[in-house]
Amino acid sequence: MPRDDAPLTREQVFDAYRTVLRARALDDRRFVLNRAGKLAFIISPRGHEVAQVAAITALEPGRDRFCLYYRNFAAALACGFTPEELMLSAFARAADPSSGGRQTPGNFGSRRRGVVIGSSTVGPQIPKAAGIGLALKWKGEGALCYVSFGEGATSQGDFHEGLNFAAIHHCPVIFFCENNHWAISVPQALQVAGPGVAERAAAYGIPGVRVRGDDFFGVYDAVRDAASRARAGEGPTLIEAEVLRLQSHSTDDDQRTYRDATELAAEAARDPIPRMRDALIERGWLTTESDDAMREQVSREVERATEAAEAAPDPDPGSLSRHVYADA
Amino acid sequence: MPERNLVQAVRDALDEEMARDERVCVLGEDVGLKGGVFKATEGLQQRYGVQRVLDTPLAESSIAAVAQGLSLEGFRPVAEMQFVDYSFPAFNQIVNEIAKVRYRSNGDFSCPLVIRAPTGGGVRGALYHSQSPEAFFCHVPGLKVVLPSTPVDAKGLLKAAIRDPDPVIFLEPKKLYRAERQEVAEGEAAVLPLGAAAVVREGVDVTAVTYGYMRTVTVQAAARLSQDGIEVEIIDLRTLRPWDVETCARSIHKTGRVAVIYEANRTGGFGAEVAAELAERCFASLDAPVSRIASPDVPAMPFSPSLEHAFMLNPDKVADGLRRVARY
Numbered sequence: 001m002p003r004d005d006a007p008l009t010r011e012q013v014f015d016a017y018r019t020v021l022r023a024r025a026l027d028d029r030r031f032v033l034n035r036a037g038k039l040a041f042i043i044s045p046r047g048h049e050v051a052q053v054a055a056i057t058a059l060e061p062g063r064d065r066f067c068l069y070y071r072n073f074a075a076a077l078a079c080g081f082t083p084e085e086l087m088l089s090a091f092a093r094a095a096d097p098s099s100g101g102r103q104t105p106g107n108f109g110s111r112r113r114g115v116v117i118g119s120s121t122v123g124p125q126i127p128k129a130a131g132i133g134l135a136l137k138w139k140g141e142g143a144l145c146y147v148s149f150g151e152g153a154t155s156q157g158d159f160h161e162g163l164n165f166a167a168i169h170h171c172p173v174i175f176f177c178e179n180n181h182w183a184i185s186v187p188q189a190l191q192v193a194g195p196g197v198a199e200r201a202a203a204y205g206i207p208g209v210r211v212r213g214d215d216f217f218g219v220y221d222a223v224r225d226a227a228s229r230a231r232a233g234e235g236p237t238l239i240e241a242e243v244l245r246l247q248s249h250s251t252d253d254d255q256r257t258y259r260d261a262t263e264l265a266a267e268a269a270r271d272p273i274p275r276m277r278d279a280l281i282e283r284g285w286l287t288t289e290s291d292d293a294m295r296e297q298v299s300r301e302v303e304r305a306t307e308a309a310e311a312a313p314d315p316d317p318g319s320l321s322r323h324v325y326a327d328a
Numbered sequence: 329m330p331e332r333n334l335v336q337a338v339r340d341a342l343d344e345e346m347a348r349d350e351r352v353c354v355l356g357e358d359v360g361l362k363g364g365v366f367k368a369t370e371g372l373q374q375r376y377g378v379q380r381v382l383d384t385p386l387a388e389s390s391i392a393a394v395a396q397g398l399s400l401e402g403f404r405p406v407a408e409m410q411f412v413d414y415s416f417p418a419f420n421q422i423v424n425e426i427a428k429v430r431y432r433s434n435g436d437f438s439c440p441l442v443i444r445a446p447t448g449g450g451v452r453g454a455l456y457h458s459q460s461p462e463a464f465f466c467h468v469p470g471l472k473v474v475l476p477s478t479p480v481d482a483k484g485l486l487k488a489a490i491r492d493p494d495p496v497i498f499l500e501p502k503k504l505y506r507a508e509r510q511e512v513a514e515g516e517a518a519v520l521p522l523g524a525a526a527v528v529r530e531g532v533d534v535t536a537v538t539y540g541y542m543r544t545v546t547v548q549a550a551a552r553l554s555q556d557g558i559e560v561e562i563i564d565l566r567t568l569r570p571w572d573v574e575t576c577a578r579s580i581h582k583t584g585r586v587a588v589i590y591e592a593n594r595t596g597g598f599g600a601e602v603a604a605e606l607a608e609r610c611f612a613s614l615d616a617p618v619s620r621i622a623s624p625d626v627p628a629m630p631f632s633p634s635l636e637h638a639f640m641l642n643p644d645k646v647a648d649g650l651r652r653v654a655r656y
Contacts (some may be wrong), residue, residue: 121425127394127421128425131395131397160391164390165384322435323434324469324495325430325494
């Protein structure tokens with residue numbers, strides 16, 4: 001577990017890089033399975049993986065709370081979900097730990113891991129995180145609540161209500177906006193007035209930070225600083241990580257129909273994963289050989305996870321009415 | 329036993345539950361030093377402090393969301409919506425988030441909390457302080473809905489709602505807040521079970537199923553009909569979800585006739601559901617069509633006394649409706 005003053009270890013970065021590779025490989029496999037008619041619906045983290053894993057690496061799964069959103073596939077892995085568990089969710093199997101196959105994959109939840117069950121509406125987790133933050137402040141154990149969302153969610157009233165409340169009460173919350181500049185087909189220019197999301201923090205009297213989402217160490221540092229402030233009782237921080245949406249909004253969307261082909265090609269060339277790999281090689285923490293070996297290992301994991309999840313049983317139709325109320 | 333009106337009974341229930349269980353907290357607009365616009369939280373902040381009796385920003389979605397966050401962390405929040413008419417900005421939080429937490433997490437998470445709100449008209453509150461939207465909430469599996477009409481019921485059911493493992497919408501007929509005083513029990517003796525109706529007047533000719541302020545109106549109507557030789561059996565549902573079908577069916581087996589009396593506008597009102605269920609359950613016992621006595625289908629209750637009077641059900645209108653059913 002990272003401590004506020006402890007430097008990031010090589011082992012942690014290695015784990016983070018493996019998680020990034022896992023997310024990408026699992027996602028690629030999910031798309032193949034979707035095109036083969038085996039998975040109904042997928043939301044891809046492609047382009048967001050490095051930012052997501054860097055953020056979670058700066059926090060303490062098991063101690064902190066995480067209100068994730070539907071693009072947080074890589075973040076979920078970083079919070080401790082296994083490849084098999086995420087494949088169980090993709091196949092909507094009974095053993096899906098988030099919802100037992102009730103929700104679309106991407107609505108992550110696990111009480112023991114502190115991952116607060118999500119929903120598919122946009123933004124409601126933001127004021128909810130403020131409430132969780134208030135409770136954590138009352139408990140006084142130094143835990144914090146991390147909440148993530150896209151830039152589209154910042155148009156919701158819940159974004160304002162959540163930041164306002166958390167700022168008033170100095171709640172230990174990190175608001176993490178993954179700005180990929182597109183909300184399905186609506187570009188940032190039609191979504192966000194002003195220069196961006198981070199500047200809005202000023203209105204709430206809290207720090208607002210913009211970071212490059214493909215810079216693992218930059219995101220890690222920003223989140224670690226925000227965590228230090230939160231744990232010290234200094235209140236929330238708004239972080240805007242600029243990322244690329246290298247995949248369509250979902251498997252039911254095709255961004256080639258509304259985005260410029262040249263721009264898409266240029267973005268594909270800026271994939272954050274090779275950049276992270278190069279940064280690690282530059283530090284002497286990774287070699288092309290160890291990178292290949294890790295990718296090979298991840299590929300086998302994905303294979304095993306897919307096979308296990310595909311073979312797992314569907315939910316029992318008789319369970320449809322369970323868990324509506326405590327007594328049923 | 330102390331004599332209390334309905335709003336004092338609500339206050340006593342909050343006070344006793346806060347004293348009994350330190351996880352119980354109150355939040356909402358003006359609930360603190362002012363003690364609520366109807367004085368339902370009067371004195372609680374002085375007694376329990378600014379943390380446990382929290383004045384929130386004027387933003388209903390975050391009131392519900394923060395309550396949810398507190399509940400997910402083990403607190404037992406009682407949130408106040410200043411008027412139920414103002415709860416609609418919180419509708420997404422209530423319906424999509426709070427009500428579905430248990431179901432969508434396959435039982436991993438739950439969200440016990442109470443949302444209190446004054447409801448109903450007849451107080452010159454006009455369009456936005458008079459609505460009776462209980463049907464919106466009754467339509468939602470995962471929620472419980474309570475609507476008491478006496479001080480004893482208000483206290484007993486609110487105490488039960490706060491202890492309930494599931495989210496409860498607790499609607500308080502504001503016209504009855506200071507209408508009647510009753511001797512109200514204290515402590516454990518005061519608690520009443522959710523989901524149980526009360527037979528408040530026995531009769532053999534026609535069953536009147538009602539709730540909230542319409543109980544008072546129906547009791548007055550029944551006194552007039554008694555002079556004409558028509559004896560009305562009145563059932564106050566008290567809890568609308570789950571509602572007590574059995575008590576209603578037993579009465580109909582005796583009377584063979586039933587009218588459902590509700591203050592909301594007629595179409596799609598909760599009374600329509602009651603009427604449909606009773607028609608299906610009790611068809612063989614019925615000597616007359618199941619009837620609804622409800623408010624007109626206009627958007628809401630107007631301000632002018634003449635228009636308010638024209639909108640509201642009163643003992644004359646209810647007596648006319650019941651007489652038609654009795655003489656069918």
